[in-house]
Amino acid sequence: MNALWTSAEIAAATGGTASSAFEANGVAFDSREVGPGDLFVALKGEATDGHRFVAQALSQGAAGVLVSQPVDGPHISVSDTTAALDALGAASRARTSAKVIGVTGSVGKTSVKEALFAAFDRAVPGQTHRSLKSYNNHVGVPLSLSRMPRDTRFGVFEMGMNHAGELRALTQLVRPHVALVTTVALAHGAFFADEAAIADAKAEIFEGLVPGGTAVIPYDNPHRDRLIAAAEEYAGQIVTFGRDPAADVYAREGKAGPRGTFVQAKLRGAELGFTVALPGEHWITNALAVLAVVEAAGGDLAAAGLALAELSGLPGRGRRLTIRLPDGDALLIDESYNANPASMRATLAMLGQERGxxxxxxxAMRELGPDEARHHAELAAPIAAADVGLALLVGPEMKALAEALEGRIDLVHVPDAAAAAAQASSLIAPGDAVLIKGSNSIGLAGVVDALAGG
Incomplete structure (x- = not known):
């Protein structure tokens, strides 16, 4: 059977009723993404109702639609489309024989998820599946599960959260064989009492492990022991990774340079030397996490090393672009998708290795809680350590950092991304290395587009 889903399978999984027989080769809940042969799931959200876009989805070639009210065209009728999407994701997980990996963490989870996909896909091309984009929430995770092909051998699923209890629900859907926490740091701090509470929320991922599953934990993190204690109840084995030689998977050697990072890694059952194509000290740790997961999942370590050597940055997460200027070019490092204090420090350290x-x-970094001003002001030290010559700061929350940097470097502070986009090109010279980073809600992707054309 080549179809991803038949209408009969969808009806059986969701408890719905099929209007007619059809086959779907994809699943989407955003009508803009619907293509020929897809199942369109008409979700009801706070802002809009997907049922308004059923006709559009069918006109774009949707094979059928999943709905909770009468519509024309091939459909599966259910009482609640959100619950039905959960059920479809659960049915996909139940039928697969793939090794399933769950990934969460305060920093790096999307990048590591993509690196894991590359590592597994290098060994078994076309038989590895992963969450697309940052589909890591209560609708993105079941959507990603429901899209998993029948013959998948490795499935990699990102899970995010900004409140306690969210990961508990998501991991019960994913039921990973291997569950990874990349790190614990201050992210979404406005919703938690402290970092220990964030660690507890991240540790919920271990609750969904299949019997005998593996928990993969950052050894160098200050909350390591808390994560281990949480994992012990659910994991058949616990594997740690980090720079410290006491970790199960560690770097005997790690040299980060502006064009790549060499790592000599000691694993539980092997030793591997390789180069990570992406620069930055944080990619040493990311690579160790990837190898720890690949080894735990029974993947091909040599193929993983080759994949790490071929990685390229994602839009908003390390993509390197060229800014064309009249008298020469400048380098643009696009980290515009998200930011918290830990990821800011890591990318600023990486910038410090660049020429020019x-x-x-x-x-601004959003959702940091009552200490927001202090966290912004404390970026002055890593900015100085990176030898930054010019800072364009965006958003009212950046006032504290602007005050901390006043008189120390060339400084421009603007209210929003539109103002930043209007001024940025006039501030950049040939040979510059430009880092763009901030919380996604600030909209710095527009500045990236303005400078490099998208």
């Missing part, structure tokens, strides 16, 4: 004048276009 260093320029930062930094947007």
């Amino acid at each position: 004048r260093k320029v930062v276009i930094l947007g």
Whole structure:
């Protein structure tokens, strides 16, 4: 059977009723993404109702639609489309024989998820599946599960959260064989009492492990022991990774340079030397996490090393672009998708290794809680350590950092991304290395587009 889903299978999984027989080769809940042969799931959200877009989805070639009210065209009728999407994701997980990996963490989970996909896909091309984009929430995770092909051998699923209890629900859907926490740091701090509470929320991922499953934990993190204690109840084995030689998977050697990072890794059953194509000290740790998971899942370590050597940055997460200027080019490092204090420090350290004048276009870090001003002001130290010559700061939350940097470097502070986009090109010179980073809600992707054309 080549179809991803038949209408009979969808009806059986969701408890719905099929209007007619059809086959679907994809699943989507955003009508803009619907293509020929897809199942369109008409979700009811706070802002809009997907049922308004059923006709559009069918006109774009949807094979059928999943709905909770009468419509024309081939459909599966259910009482609640959100619950039905959960059920479809659960049915996909139940039928697969794939090794399933769950990934969460305060920093790096999307990048590591993509690196894991590359590692497994290098060994078994076309038989590895992963969450697309950052589909990591209560609708993104079941959507990603429901899209998993029947013959998948490795499935990699990102899970995110900003409140306690969210990961508990998601991991019960994913039921990973291997569950990874990349790190614990201050992210979404406005919703938690402290970092220990964030660690507890991240540790919920272990609750969904299949019997005998593996928990993969960052050894160098200050909350390591808390994560281990949480994992012990659910994991058949616990594997740690980090720079410290006491970790199960560690770097005997790690040299980060501006064009890549060499790592000599000691694993539980092997030793591997390789180069990570992406620069930055944080990619040493990311690579160790990838290898720890690949080894735990029974994957091909040699293929993983080759995949790490071929990685390229994702839009908003390390993509390197060229800014064309009248008298020469400048380097643009696109980290515009998200930001918290830990990821800011890591990317600023990476910027410090680049040649030429260093320029930062930094947007506010959101959801940091009552210490927001202090966390922004404390970026002054890593900015100085990176030898930044010019800072364009975006958003009112950046006032504290602007005050901390006043008189120390060239400084421009603007209210929003539109103002930043209007001024940025006039501030950049040939040979500059420009880092753009901020919380996604600031909209710095527009500044990236303005400078490099998308």
